[in-house]
Amino acid sequence: MSEESAPEAGEAAAVSDRAARERLLYLRSSIDNLDAALVHLLAERFKCTQQVGELKARHSLPPADPAREAAQIERLRTLAADARLDPAFAEKFLNFIISEVVRHHRAIAEGTHEAPGTPTDG
């Protein structure tokens, strides 16, 4: 194995053209930076929704809120289109996050919540 076949490089090591290999590693380092930013923003978002969940539990509000979710989806679709991101993907992404949040809210309401960001089923 060459020094370039570390797991981080993945198949970049298999690109025979040096310029292309360097370009691939360059792009992947940007992707890694963006992923770190995404994870930290998600952590912050769950801190907010954790507080919303506790507030909802205290005021006996249901974990899901269809009117709010519809407004969020519409807004994110518009933002996505402006950013040249597929609006359908933005909607799928928000639904993915919301389903996790609703699961957290249910756990809080049922008093089974362990810690912020720790879903009960894994």
Place this chain on the structure above:
Amino acid sequence: MSEESAPEAGEAAAVSDRAARERLLYLRSSIDNLDAALVHLLAERFKCTQQVGELKARHSLPPADPAREAAQIERLRTLAADARLDPAFAEKFLNFIISEVVRHHRAIAEGTHEAPGTPTDG
């Protein structure tokens, strides 16, 4: 309908306690800000992976790269734990994004890709 029952407010309008209602709206405005940031980072991430896809297609590399993906998952789990985000959720999130990216890469390799961020099947 009161002026506070706009769709954006969702069930916030149903919270009878004024302080709690204001707190809920405050938290939701933070969530909306974070979502806008997330969408823009995702748009930037897909710009990078679009270029990776084109590079892979030119060099006949497969759309998926298991070694790279395993390294990314391990790294994100560690970052998530540091940020107090459930590592299992971070992994699910990355898999969600990667499956979209691989779909884009397949479309590029097959020459059916329409535009950055526009998956072929919606």
